[in-house]
Amino acid sequence: MRFSKSLIALALSTSLTACGGSDSSEPTGSNPPATGGGGDSGSSVYSEGVITGFGSVYVNGQRYRSGNANIAVGNNPAAEEADLKVGMVVSVAASSAGDGEDPEASDIRYEEHLQGAVTFIDTEQETLDVLGQQVVFNDLTEFDGTELSTLAVGDIVEVSGYINDDGDFYATRIELETDADEFNIKGTISSLDTDAQTFAINALTINYSGAEFDDMSADDLADGLYVKVEGENFDEETTTLTATTIENKEQNLDDIDDVDEIKIAGIVSDYNEAEGVFTVNRYTFNVNDETEFEDGPASRLANGVRVKVEAEVENEQLFAEEIEFIAKDARQKTEGQVESVDTDNQTFVINGITFTVEDDTTYLDTSGQGARQFNFADIAVNDWLKVLSVIDDNGDTVAVKVKRSDEDDRDGEVKGVASGVTVDGMTVAGVSIVFNEETEFEGDDDNNDGNLSVDEFVALFDGEEEIEVEVKGNYDGDILIAQEVEIETDDDDDGDDDQGDKTGKAEFEGAVESIDGETLVVNGIELRFDDSSELEVDDQEVSVADFIAAIEVGTVIEIEGVWREQSYVQVLEAEVE
Incomplete structure (x- = not known):
């Protein structure tokens, strides 16, 4: 069974008298204190955003009472609130009595954006490849059932989040799936070939020759159409998914024409300052002189910025009443x-x-x-x-x-501006850091493979400029004994960052695509070795010749190296399990 009507239409068909109901068994405390219903008596609310907490359900910073809500998760239209998790991007239809109570949700729906096998992991650039899609993650991404350090090529993951301004996917949540028997993806059709019965979603080819259609027919397929594709057969060599079901996921403004409050969170794309328009989650918003900005000036609006937009529909267009800037990454x-x-x-x-x-x-x-x-x-x-x-x-x-944990579960990872830097240690994010002879220091200069001596590292702090670092280590009481210290590059939260730059450190895991002498290609990246490369096969140190001999096309390897001439990676360390 599927939702055949839009979530918004379902909400509008729900009697607004439902807003008089209550979750008497749930706390009325806020996250922090609630801002109230935010509308006139009997107003309707539609919101899309990430779940940030429970008791009832918090979305886009607003608490929605969920005791009487219809909840759908994936293809299960009869899910429970317990099936919802922090980091999921959901749609909420609700009503507000305008009496200071939080809005009451009538419908909450979650659909993953992407589910499939991981084919490439780039820990330095903070990206994954899944079903031919590049998935961007960061410290704010919630990992469930796995961690970045344990995630492996071949694992099946479910991903929720937003499309970013580059057309890639920013993950708010990545969950390991241990019993998945189906792949799925939401995206925009391109390269439609009606003769071959195929189309593309980014680098993924969809074969729809045997597919069933939902809310559409095969004749409705067209480049630019936004769809959800489900399938059970994925060919990694050709990056082709054989579709079993294709569903029309285009937004319809007619469904929200009568909604009093519209709140959409996501990442800005297609911003045209001259025309005063931008896109978030495939909704196009208009900016005018009455638009209010929160947590930043109007000049901060740009492609790549994460925002929450409150809007209204007028003359079949969405006009932004308020734009709130939201942190895209943690500093x-x-x-x-x-x-x-x-x-x-x-x-x-x-x-x-x-x-x-x-x-x-x-x-x-x-x-x-x-x-x-x-x-x-x-x-x-x-x-x-x-x-x-x-x-x-x-x-x-x-x-x-904010994540509550136990003392034994501390990560031993801190990030922030370093202070009191000496050859013996420093302070970062309020934590005392101690160096020893095993501490490794990494800069952003690929002329020396990014490696620094402790003296070179300390010398960087002679000036007045603040320098951010990330530290990994182990605790001795409240003191963190540093194993790795890395200079953080100053990515611009208000626009493009350095993802994809072929400079500096390289660290990734992927399958070998080709072998030419002592040169390998992984995910389109050329790898070169020399006598200084430290190589392991099954935890045993080996020579370059023995390492190459142990590899065949399809072998998964882990690589640490540096980019050279923006064209290939000089391998410093490599491992095959």
Whole structure:
């Protein structure tokens, strides 16, 4: 069974008197305190965004009472709230009584954007390849059932998130699937060939010769149409998915013409400043003199920026009433024990740093307490937290993601501006870091393979410029003994970053596509070796000749190296399990 009507239409057909219902068994506390229904009596609400917490369901920083909601997850139209998880991008149809109560959701729907096998993992560029799609992730991405360090080529994953301005997919959630028997993808058709009965979604070829169609027919297929494709047979060599079902997923503004409040979160693309239009999640918004901006000036609006847009429909067009800028990445990462909590100012202190929370802060409890309904009100002194944060325009440290854990589950990873740097150590994100003879330092200069001595690293801090670093290590009490220290490049959150640049460090895992003497190709990347390359096969050190002899097309290898001449990777380390 499938939803044959749009979620919005379903909501509008629901009696607005339903907003008088209540979730009396659920806490009325906020995340932080709720902003209220935000509409006139009996107003309707439609929202698309990421789930940031529960008790009921928080989407786009708003709490939606969910006790009476119809919940659909994937192809299951009779799911429960327990099936929803932090990081999922969902659609919510709700109604508000306008009496200060949070809106009551009538329908909540989740559909993964992508499900398939991982074919390439680039840890340096923070990307995955799944079904011919490039998936971008970062510290804010929620991994479930796996971690980046354990994710492997061949694993089946379910991905939720947003299309970014490059047409790639930014993942808000990546979940390992252990019993998946179906692949699926949502995307825009290109290269339609009605004779061959194929079309493309980015680098993926879809064979639709035996497909069934939902809300459309084969005659409706056209370049530019947005569809969902399901299939059970994926040919990795030809990057072809044989479709069993194709469903029309085009947005229809007629469905939201009568909605009072529209809230859409995503990543800006196709921005035309002169015409005052931009796109988020395939919705086109108009900007005018009455548009209000929050957490940044109008000049910050650009392709690649993550936003939340509140809009209204007028003359079959969407006009942005308010645009709120949302952090796309975290500039600081720390972990530690809560020293104090200020409920009046909605702040808490860890490692001497005062963190403030906002409506969009994400909360998750992975500790032994395992509380599903966890938010600011549940944070207590002595809790162990992992916090991702940004610095706002007022200089405040804003927590964008708060995860409660146990002391034994600390990651040993921190990120932020380094201070008090000496040959013995430094402080990062309030954590004391100690160096030893095994600590490795990496810069952004590929002339020396990115490797620095401790003296060269310390010398970088002679000037007044602040330098961000990321540290990985192991704790000795509250002291972090650094194993790796890496200089962070200053990616611009308001536009393009350096993903895809063929410079500096390279670190990835993928299958060998071709072998030519002592040169390999993995995912289109040429790999070259020399006598200094450190190579392992089944945990045994081997020579270049023996390493090449142990490899055939299709063998999965892990690579660390540096880009040379922006055309090939000089291998420093490589491993085959």
